[in-house]
Amino acid sequence: AQSVTQPDIHITVSEGASLELRCNYSYGATPYLFWYVQSPGQGLQLLLKYFSGDTLVQGIKGFEAEFKRSQSSFNLRKPSVHWSDAAEYFCAVQAGNQFYFGTGTSLTVIP
Amino acid sequence: NAGVTQTPKFQVLKTGQSMTLQCAQDMNHNSMYWYRQDPGMGLRLIYYSASEGTTDKGEVPNGYNVSRLNKREFSLRLESAAPSQTSVYFCASTLPGSTEAFFGQGTRLTVV
Numbered sequence: 001a002q003s004v005t006q007p008d009i010h011i012t013v014s015e016g017a018s019l020e021l022r023c024n025y026s027y028g029a030t031p032y033l034f035w036y037v038q039s040p041g042q043g044l045q046l047l048l049k050y051f052s053g054d055t056l057v058q059g060i061k062g063f064e065a066e067f068k069r070s071q072s073s074f075n076l077r078k079p080s081v082h083w084s085d086a087a088e089y090f091c092a093v094q095a096g097n098q099f100y101f102g103t104g105t106s107l108t109v110i111p
Numbered sequence: 112n113a114g115v116t117q118t119p120k121f122q123v124l125k126t127g128q129s130m131t132l133q134c135a136q137d138m139n140h141n142s143m144y145w146y147r148q149d150p151g152m153g154l155r156l157i158y159y160s161a162s163e164g165t166t167d168k169g170e171v172p173n174g175y176n177v178s179r180l181n182k183r184e185f186s187l188r189l190e191s192a193a194p195s196q197t198s199v200y201f202c203a204s205t206l207p208g209s210t211e212a213f214f215g216q217g218t219r220l221t222v223v
């Protein structure tokens with residue numbers, strides 16, 4: 001069965017520090033993977049996606065993610081976090097017509 | 112180009128009342144989805160519609176019904192609301208094939 005695990009419920013980082021959010025997936029075939037961001041009271045916005053090809057994908061707002069098939073992971077990274085990055089982040093895998101989401105990681109940025 | 116529009120944005124219901132959440136997209140997408148978001152549980156799929164005229168159950172369909180009125184609109188109905196249905200509901204849509212899902216702004220529903 002398809003599933004997505006985000007092991008970190010909440011992460012706090014200082015502004016300017018680097019960030020890595022973890023995502024592990026379970027899916028039998030080649031996965032289509034996504035990272036979404038949700039600001040308070042808002043819907044989900046796509047940060048980046050992986051379908052095939054280069055395993056390091058670039059997204060909006062300076063985010064990137066690396067697909068590692070051997071580890072079934074798709075971790076999200078940012079070299080220098082800004083206060084405006086405080087939000088909830090969701091990893092998702094697409095299987096056929098359906099999307100499966102992780103439980104989310106809440107990011108707090110301290111000055 | 113509005114994307115995915117959900118109405119209402121907020122709603123309070125009494126237990127046993129019924130209501131319909133509306134969703135419309137103007138991107139000519141084939142597939143549409145209804146999710147609920149609860150703390151610590153991420154987004155869980157209630158129902159989806161792969162194309163006009165078809166609907167399928169997702170992970171948590173009990174207590175809900177849906178209608179794919181046309182290609183643009185996909186409504187979610189609660190026939191007899193229960194406190195367990197207090198949640199934030201998101202509608203989403205996609206094009207055929209593997210691509211991103213576009214989300215509405217959500218409906219925050221409270222059942223008292």
